[in-house]
Amino acid sequence: MKKRSIVIPHEHGGWAMVSVPFLLGLFAGKPQWMHLPLFMGWLFLYLSSYPFLQSMKNKANRRHWITWGTIYGLLAACCLVPSLVSHPALLVFGPLLLALLSVNIWHTRHKSERALLNDLCAILMFSLSGAAAYLVGGGGWDRMMASVVLFSFLYFTSSVFFVKAIFRERENRWIAYTRAYHILLPLVLWAAGHPWMILAYVFSAARAFAFAGKPMRPSKAGIIEIVGAVLFVILSAVLIQR
Known part of the structure; x- marks a missing residue:
C-alpha cells in the first residue's frame, strides 16, 4: 500500500452491513430527506473505524491510518449534526455503539478478530443503524x-x-x-x-x-x-x- 493512498475497506461484507440494516429501518418507517445525511454520517463512521482498527495492527503505517481515520471521523461528525439536532434521541445509540466497538478493539489488540463474539458484536453494532433509520423515519422505541x-x-x-x-x-x-x-x-x-x-x-x-x-x-x-x-x-x- 502506498503511503498516501486513500484508505477504503475492501471487505464486501462490511459494505453490506453498512447498508442493509439501514435500508430495513428505512422501509419499516417512512423515507425522509434526513435519512441522507444520517446514512452518510453512518458510512463515514464505518470508514473511520476501519483505519483506526488497522492502526492497532499495522504499526509501520500507523500515522497514515490515523490520518484517514481522523478525516473520515470529521466528515462523519459534519454529516451527523443535522440528524442529531432534529432527532436528539439518536444520542442514545452512542454509548451502545461505543460499548460494542470496545469489544472489537479488544479483539483487534489481541489478534483474535475471527472470534465469534467479535463477529456478533460487530453485527449488532451495524444492525443498530436500522433502529436509527427507523427512528428518523417516524418510528418509535x-x-x-x-x-x-x-x-x-x-x-x-x-x-x-x-x-x-x-x-x-x-x-x-x-x-x-x-x-x-x-x-x-x-x-x-x-x-x-x-x-x-x-x-x-x-x-x-x-x-x-x-x-x-x-x-x-x-x-x-x-x-x-x-x-x-x-x-x-x-x-x-x-x-x-x-
Missing part, C-alpha cells in the same frame, strides 16, 4: 424497531456461520452449526411475530445446505453473498410490514 435490529442480526449471523463453514473450519463443527442455525430460524421469526419474514432467508438457507463445507473461491463466495444481501433487502421491503 417499539416492537418494530426491535424487529428491524433482529432481522439484520439474524441475516448477518447466518453469513458468519456460512463463511466459517467454507473457509476457516469447513471440516468440523461449523458445517453443522450453519445448517442447524437455518433450521432454527423459522422458530425464532415465528416467536418474534413475523413468520412471513422466513421467506427473506430462503436464499441464505439454500446457500448453507448447498455449499457449507465445500471448497469455494473467495470471488464466488463474494458473489453469493452480494446476491443474498440484495434478495434479502428486496424481500424484506415487501414483508417487513406484514
Whole structure:
C-alpha cells in the first residue's frame, strides 16, 4: 500500500452491513430527506473505524491510518449534526455503539478478530443503524424497531456461520452449526411475530445446505453473498410490514 493512498475497506461484507440494516429501518418507517445525511454520517463512521482498527495492527503505517481515520471521523461528525439536532434521541445509540466497538478493539489488540463474539458484536453494532433509520423515519422505541435490529442480526449471523463453514473450519463443527442455525430460524421469526419474514432467508438457507463445507473461491463466495444481501433487502421491503 502506498503511503498516501486513500484508505477504503475492501471487505464486501462490511459494505453490506453498512447498508442493509439501514435500508430495513428505512422501509419499516417512512423515507425522509434526513435519512441522507444520517446514512452518510453512518458510512463515514464505518470508514473511520476501519483505519483506526488497522492502526492497532499495522504499526509501520500507523500515522497514515490515523490520518484517514481522523478525516473520515470529521466528515462523519459534519454529516451527523443535522440528524442529531432534529432527532436528539439518536444520542442514545452512542454509548451502545461505543460499548460494542470496545469489544472489537479488544479483539483487534489481541489478534483474535475471527472470534465469534467479535463477529456478533460487530453485527449488532451495524444492525443498530436500522433502529436509527427507523427512528428518523417516524418510528418509535417499539416492537418494530426491535424487529428491524433482529432481522439484520439474524441475516448477518447466518453469513458468519456460512463463511466459517467454507473457509476457516469447513471440516468440523461449523458445517453443522450453519445448517442447524437455518433450521432454527423459522422458530425464532415465528416467536418474534413475523413468520412471513422466513421467506427473506430462503436464499441464505439454500446457500448453507448447498455449499457449507465445500471448497469455494473467495470471488464466488463474494458473489453469493452480494446476491443474498440484495434478495434479502428486496424481500424484506415487501414483508417487513406484514
